[in-house]
Amino acid sequence: MSNSSEKSFSSERVQTALILHPEIHIKDKARENRRSLDSKVQEIIGLTKAIHLEVLETMVLNISQIQAGAFFGKGQRENVAQWVEEHEPDIVIVNHTLSPVQQRNLEKAFKAKVIDRTGLILEIFGERAQTKEGRLQVELAALEYQRSRLVRSWTHLERQRGGAGFMGGPGETQIEIDRRLIGQRITKLKKELENVRRTRRLGRKAREHVPFPVVALVGYTNAGKSTLFNLLTESKVFAQDLLFATLDPTLRKLKLPDGQTVILSDTVGFISQLPTHLIAAFRATLEETLDADIILHVCDVSSPDHEAQHADVVDILESLEIEYETDPRIIEIYNKIDLLDEEERQEITRKCTHNDNRFAISAQTGQGIETLLQAIAKTISASNQISTFHIPYADGHALAWLHERAEMLERTEDEKGTLCRVRISPENKSRFNEKHPYYEVLPQNQRAV
Structure with a gap:
């Protein structure tokens, strides 16, 4: 494999991938098998293409027992390793969740970068996030996912991948990221997220009006x-x-x-x-x-x-x-x-x-x-109700309250105040009548608007 420097999966050269789809035949995995094999394969291909990777090959590997150390059996690992050596994909994607140990051992066996389904989804989320909250959420989820995967010895792919992606390989020379620094970053992100969410809650509260x-x-x-x-x-x-x-x-x-x-x-x-x-x-x-x-x-x-x-x-x-x-x-x-x-x-x-x-x-x-x-x-x-209220000119706050919390259908003025016909939720109508029990124009007394 080439040791040339790469920028990211969105770089000019099209990056390539080998997809491994484990078809698991285990009783307690019946829930996963409620979907057809073809649709599962097409879905992981779609996920891979979502970050602009070219799929070189998709292998379906039947599994009756998941290997704790390397997920796939020895023979399957050897066959995949041979294919990787011949075709040199940039990355191997496993359509399942891998433990840190399984991911590390597969990387050693294949001499290639390996990510699992979770890592792939995180990469997509990272590319799609547009708002500040979305970007913070992606980074937090990615760091928590990576924290147990960061300290490991790399025997291959001594190349760097910069960029903002979360599948970035070993980093500058080797993955020697201090866990304490990662923990500090996670703490900082959580604080930033809480601030953003506080603003979001205020925005949502404002939308209630x-x-x-x-x-x-x-x-x-x-x-x-x-x-x-x-x-x-x-x-x-x-x-x-x-x-x-x-x-x-x-x-x-x-x-x-x-x-x-x-x-x-x-x-x-x-x-x-x-x-x-x-x-x-x-x-x-x-x-x-x-x-x-x-x-x-x-x-x-x-x-x-x-x-x-x-x-x-x-x-x-x-x-x-x-x-x-x-x-x-x-x-x-x-x-x-x-x-x-x-x-x-x-x-x-x-x-x-x-x-x-x-x-x-x-x-x-x-x-x-x-x-x-x-x-x-x-x-x-x-659920909403159409009601009519007569608001005295002196009570501008009541009129403003209705404008904020009800849909103004019609509004006319007379010598004493403003006649409003509104569409309003039962909760807001009850709240308004509690504050202003004499403003509602009941049907028998309702004026034309």
């Missing part, structure tokens, strides 16, 4: 969330056919058919075997979903594994303390019906016909979008 409900898009990565977001808001959110195309939440206003305005939020796509510590690191990002008034779960029904992908999203939402089966905020969206044949499309349509919270659409062609928007409007209207 805005009259617009929040509608959050969630779903398995590449399900078409960003395409749907773009269609609804006519924005230019990054929506290429790449896994994890969106990382940081994106917020836009959206006007519904009945005139209501909502805030639409697009969040990071979920994926199977997402490491627990990574979910924790991105919890603040996903809190946009936890606080949403409506959660739109976008499913790619054209995928042969859409049921397994659906289950993965449900698992993650429930890990965030969302009761998926009973939460009235959840609306399921069966996307990409334009890619189905007629029989499949009819089957999906039947499923939606018997469920008020399930809709079949194509974000690509626009099919079913109007029906979906009407359903969102109906769901929001069911």
Whole structure:
């Protein structure tokens, strides 16, 4: 292998990868096997291409027993080592979580840089993060992941990889990073994150004063969330056919058919075997979903594994303390019906016909979008109320309060004050009436506006 210096995986020379997919045949791994082999292989290829690596080869290695020291059996390791020697990939990617010992031993066996699924996902997250919080979260998760992997003896790849990636190889000459310094950096990052989150909480609190409900898009990565977001808001959110195309939440206003305005939020796509510590690191990002008034779960029904992908999203939402089966905020969206044949499309349509919270659409062609928007409007209207208040001119604070916390539908002036017709949540209406019990114009006394 060449000892030439490399900049990063985004350097001009296309970097190459060998993918090793372990197909595990163990009883307690049945959960992982609910997805077809082809889809698992295509997914890891997609993840690899997401950071612009050229896939030289994908090997499926059957495993009936995971080796504690090196994950794969001796014969498999020898075969892979021979292939690596002949083809010289820049990196070997194992589509599974490896222990630090397993990763180190595989690197020695292959004489090549090895990363596991977690490391690959971290690299993608690092490339996609746009906000300060997103970048801090990525760095924190990466450092915590790397901390146990940093002190090791390198017998190969005595080359450096600079750049901001988290798969950066041995560093300047050898990996001799002081654990104490890593610990200090983690402590500093946590403090910075807390400051950013404090600001975020203030921002979220401020948004509570805005009259617009929040509608959050969630779903398995590449399900078409960003395409749907773009269609609804006519924005230019990054929506290429790449896994994890969106990382940081994106917020836009959206006007519904009945005139209501909502805030639409697009969040990071979920994926199977997402490491627990990574979910924790991105919890603040996903809190946009936890606080949403409506959660739109976008499913790619054209995928042969859409049921397994659906289950993965449900698992993650429930890990965030969302009761998926009973939460009235959840609306399921069966996307990409334009890619189905007629029989499949009819089957999906039947499923939606018997469920008020399930809709079949194509974000690509626009099919079913109007029906979906009407359903969102109906769901929001069911909870909000239209009320009329007469605010004396002397009480400017009450009028400002309504402007902040309700949607002003109509406003007229008379000799005594301002007559406001608003759409307001039951909670805010109750709060307003507690402070101003005589301002509401009840139906029998309501004036024309």
